[in-house]
Amino acid sequence: MSSAVIPTAVAGPAPRRVRRVGLGRLATPAVVVTALLGLYLWVHSAPLDSIEQRTLNTGYIASAVREHLWLTLVSTVFVLVIALSSGIVLTRGPMRWLAPLATGVANIGQATPAIGLLVLLSVWRGIGFSTAVIALVAYSVLPVLRNTIVGIRQVDAPIVDAARGIGMSPLAVLLRIEIPLALPVILAGVRTALVLNVGVGTLATFVNAGGLGDMIVNGIKLQRMPVLITGAVLVASLALLVDWLGAVVEDLNRPR
Amino acid sequence: MSSEPMISLRQVRKMYQGQARPAVDDFSMDIAAGEIVVLVGPSGCGKTTTMRMVNRMIEPTSGSIRVNGRDILSADQNQLRRSIGYAIQQVGLFPHMTVAKNVSIVPRMLGWDRRRVEQRVDELLDLVGLGAVEYRDRLPRQLSGGQQQRVGVARALAADPPVMLMDEPFGATDPITREHLQSEFLRLQKIIRKTIVFVTHDFDEAIRMGDRIAVLGEGSLIRQFDTPENILAHPADEVVARFVGAGASLKRLNLRRLSDVAWEPAPGRKPPASLPADATLHAALDAMVAAASTQVGVLDADGRLQGLVGIDTLMRAIGDTAPTADPRAEAALEGAAGSVPTEGAA
Amino acid sequence: MTLWEFLQSRQDILIAQAQEHAGVVLVSMGIATVIGVLTGALTYRKPRLSSLAISLSAAALTIPSFALLGVLIGPLGLGYAPTVVALVIYALLPIIRNTVVGLAEVDPALTEAARGVGMGRLRSLATVEFPIAWPVVLAGIRVSTQMIMGIAAIAAYVGGPGLGNQIFDGLSDLGGVNSTNRALVGTIGVIVLALLFDLALVLVGFLTVPRGVRTGWSPLALFRRSLRVV
Numbered sequence: 001m002s003s004a005v006i007p008t009a010v011a012g013p014a015p016r017r018v019r020r021v022g023l024g025r026l027a028t029p030a031v032v033v034t035a036l037l038g039l040y041l042w043v044h045s046a047p048l049d050s051i052e053q054r055t056l057n058t059g060y061i062a063s064a065v066r067e068h069l070w071l072t073l074v075s076t077v078f079v080l081v082i083a084l085s086s087g088i089v090l091t092r093g094p095m096r097w098l099a100p101l102a103t104g105v106a107n108i109g110q111a112t113p114a115i116g117l118l119v120l121l122s123v124w125r126g127i128g129f130s131t132a133v134i135a136l137v138a139y140s141v142l143p144v145l146r147n148t149i150v151g152i153r154q155v156d157a158p159i160v161d162a163a164r165g166i167g168m169s170p171l172a173v174l175l176r177i178e179i180p181l182a183l184p185v186i187l188a189g190v191r192t193a194l195v196l197n198v199g200v201g202t203l204a205t206f207v208n209a210g211g212l213g214d215m216i217v218n219g220i221k222l223q224r225m226p227v228l229i230t231g232a233v234l235v236a237s238l239a240l241l242v243d244w245l246g247a248v249v250e251d252l253n254r255p256r
Numbered sequence: 257m258s259s260e261p262m263i264s265l266r267q268v269r270k271m272y273q274g275q276a277r278p279a280v281d282d283f284s285m286d287i288a289a290g291e292i293v294v295l296v297g298p299s300g301c302g303k304t305t306t307m308r309m310v311n312r313m314i315e316p317t318s319g320s321i322r323v324n325g326r327d328i329l330s331a332d333q334n335q336l337r338r339s340i341g342y343a344i345q346q347v348g349l350f351p352h353m354t355v356a357k358n359v360s361i362v363p364r365m366l367g368w369d370r371r372r373v374e375q376r377v378d379e380l381l382d383l384v385g386l387g388a389v390e391y392r393d394r395l396p397r398q399l400s401g402g403q404q405q406r407v408g409v410a411r412a413l414a415a416d417p418p419v420m421l422m423d424e425p426f427g428a429t430d431p432i433t434r435e436h437l438q439s440e441f442l443r444l445q446k447i448i449r450k451t452i453v454f455v456t457h458d459f460d461e462a463i464r465m466g467d468r469i470a471v472l473g474e475g476s477l478i479r480q481f482d483t484p485e486n487i488l489a490h491p492a493d494e495v496v497a498r499f500v501g502a503g504a505s506l507k508r509l510n511l512r513r514l515s516d517v518a519w520e521p522a523p524g525r526k527p528p529a530s531l532p533a534d535a536t537l538h539a540a541l542d543a544m545v546a547a548a549s550t551q552v553g554v555l556d557a558d559g560r561l562q563g564l565v566g567i568d569t570l571m572r573a574i575g576d577t578a579p580t581a582d583p584r585a586e587a588a589l590e591g592a593a594g595s596v597p598t599e600g601a602a
Numbered sequence: 603m604t605l606w607e608f609l610q611s612r613q614d615i616l617i618a619q620a621q622e623h624a625g626v627v628l629v630s631m632g633i634a635t636v637i638g639v640l641t642g643a644l645t646y647r648k649p650r651l652s653s654l655a656i657s658l659s660a661a662a663l664t665i666p667s668f669a670l671l672g673v674l675i676g677p678l679g680l681g682y683a684p685t686v687v688a689l690v691i692y693a694l695l696p697i698i699r700n701t702v703v704g705l706a707e708v709d710p711a712l713t714e715a716a717r718g719v720g721m722g723r724l725r726s727l728a729t730v731e732f733p734i735a736w737p738v739v740l741a742g743i744r745v746s747t748q749m750i751m752g753i754a755a756i757a758a759y760v761g762g763p764g765l766g767n768q769i770f771d772g773l774s775d776l777g778g779v780n781s782t783n784r785a786l787v788g789t790i791g792v793i794v795l796a797l798l799f800d801l802a803l804v805l806v807g808f809l810t811v812p813r814g815v816r817t818g819w820s821p822l823a824l825f826r827r828s829l830r831v832v
Contacts, residue, residue, distance in 0.1 A: 351812075
């Protein structure tokens with residue numbers, strides 16, 4: 001078993017998946033634009049009742065999207081700060097032995113149901129935006145942490161050795177050698193976390209933290225298909241676009 | 257040639273799409289039953305392609321190939337391959353199968369019954385010098401490189417095919433193991449008498465293994481097809497001479513063994529160096545130089561001293577193998593040998 | 603009510619829901635494995651096709667599960683059907699990808715040797731290539747299983763079976779006497795099931811991975827591998 005397939009996480013965009021750069025990169029935006037256009041035409045052609053009209057208007061949709069993005073962004077920033085710093089600490093000398101433990105926990109965390117985590121947190125802290133953020137962070141910090149550890153550890157020992165040998169300080173070795181070389185794997189983790197946050201963000205509605213999940217839940221509860229479908233398509237488009245952005249960033253940072 | 261050749265290639269051509277020149281161009285050759293023909297040449301000359309067309313691992317573009325009187329292009333590919341032994345440099349032992357399963361793969365595909373398969377496996381393992389009891393249930397990764405090559409040969413021999421194709425079958429081993437495997441295989445060949453097409457880029461291996469050697473140039477062009485003796489003594493042209501490389505005279509010593517020359521009676525005291533009777537004269541010369549002696553002792557299978565061979569016998573042997581030395585060829589040979597370091601052998 | 607009392611008083615329903623949860627994951631994994639392995643095996647020789655299959659399943663995996671489940675209510679209604687379809691879709695990527703990678707990584711010398719001894723494509727695939735790729739495929743199956751365990755919990759909202767129902771009951775009862783117990787039992791139950799499934803798959807690997815392609819089965823190696831999927 002080789003390292004050709006790095007454990008990607010859950011909602012895993014494969015870190016090294018086969019891809020062609022260039023035109024192939026346009027496929028995702030094209031699909032998303034087509035889907036949104038189709039959605040727009042479909043919703044517009046159907047007669048909407050008053051309940052549907054209340055949600056299917058620009059103002060409501062824009063605020064749901066904004067809430068969703070805000071939730072995703074805030075959580076991702078926390079995830080990055082926590083995961084990157086602890087990932088780096090866990091690959092330094094004295095803490096090294098903890099690293100396998102962290103990656104192990106990360107793998108078990110994969111099986112934790114996000115909704116369970118969310119409900120438990122709201123029992124503890126009450127419902128609201130901050131509870132949702134904590135749940136999202138707790139859920140998606142693990143893949144980034146794991147990829148940071150794996151990424152730094154897979155840097156060839158002789159390279160690090162050579163860097164130290166020519167007199168680089170430990171900090172310089174970290175910043176100029178280890179992190180740049182680990183970047184592709186770390187970025188893959190960040191991309192995974194972003195996609196996870198968009199996905200788990202749909203569940204924020206259950207703790208009154210808004211987002212596009214509101215539309216899905218309303219659609220299901222009130223049995224209004226157009227509302228449900230609009231929410232689902234919008235959040236799927238958001239996830240695909242975020243993943244696509246991540247892929248583009250990865251492309252730009254790929255060592256050649 | 258009185259009897260019909262075992263393998264016969266006629267105007268065989270292989271043209272790959274998008275390439276200006278054919279990889280194999282108009283190749284014709286007859287190979288008699290029981291002989292080892294070595295195809296030797298620089299890498300990329302088309303020797304492997306030529307060999308691989310015989311069991312249709314590569315389809316010829318045109319021409320005809322007959323094996324054992326049968327036109328192979330009209331045969332079913334897989335059936336054909338099961339009837340031709342095939343050994344390659346990477347060996348390709350299946351890592352998830354035991355040695356026995358690897359060796360027996362063709363007989364099992366041919367539907368032999370279990371008893372017969374088991375018997376055959378044991379027989380083959382003994383034949384290639386691996387104790388059946390000890391090695392039968394091992395996995396490929398538990399074997400050394402040399403042992404893997406032997407199992408590869410055993411697998412190729414499993415269904416007792418009359419014809420074998422060998423593509424640098426000993427290539428992936430260290431020089432000492434390789435030499436050992438080579439002489440072991442030659443001993444084996446005396447028993448099994450297969451018709452063998454053997455591909456190598458190593459001219460010394462070609463001399464050791466071949467009954468006849470075909471020196472190939474680009475497009476699998478046959479530059480010379482003759483016995484090792486004749487190629488060493490009379491290289492057909494400059495290119496062959498260069499390929500034969502430096503030290504052609506010394507290489508001739510590889511063609512004969514101590515058992516082929518006359519011995520002087522064994523003396524009472526032990527000579528400084530001794531070798532078994534099946535050692536080559538080249539090895540004998542080597543031993544003499546190493547021991548700073550002009551003589552070498554000859555041992556029998558039990559390691560008892562049976563006779564002596566002196567340096568003058570070796571000198572005569574070099575002369576013997578080129579009885580009709582053509583002065584021009586010799587000159588070309590020497591010239592080529594001298595030019596090797598600057599131009600580099602192909 | 604303490605957690606222990608809760609467990610005792612709801613024993614029957616909890617066991618039933620755990621069984622349902624395991625059942626729906628098992629069924630989905632079975633379907634996904636068949637589809638994924640077939641897709642991988644049919645496409646791995648054609649990089650364009652296999653990268654298309656991988657890209658499509660990766661895109662599908664990107665879609666939030668709650669959204670996909672919602673969309674599936676349209677054609678499939680509430681309950682078991684949308685749950686299985688969604689779980690199968692999410693389970694595909696790791697299986698397809700690992701099948702493609704596992705098969706593509708088989709040493710060309712082995713496929714060459716298989717042809718050389720007269721094996722046809724199918725025989726070579728079934729007796730040589732697939733057994734060698736199997737550990738990698740199995741690793742993909744393990745990743746998928748872990749993943750859809752958690753997604754199955756969300757499916758309870760669209761009427762799916764299993765322990766997710768405890769979690770959503772806890773949610774609707776937030777602040778009630780048993781909301782914590784319900785959420786805890788649902789969440790931990792799913793994790794425990796996931797670990798049990800993973801253990802079972804390790805055992806499957808132990809029994810089915812050919813000795814010759816194993817890379818050591820010491821307890822330590824096993825532990826390491828359980829941490830480093832693939």
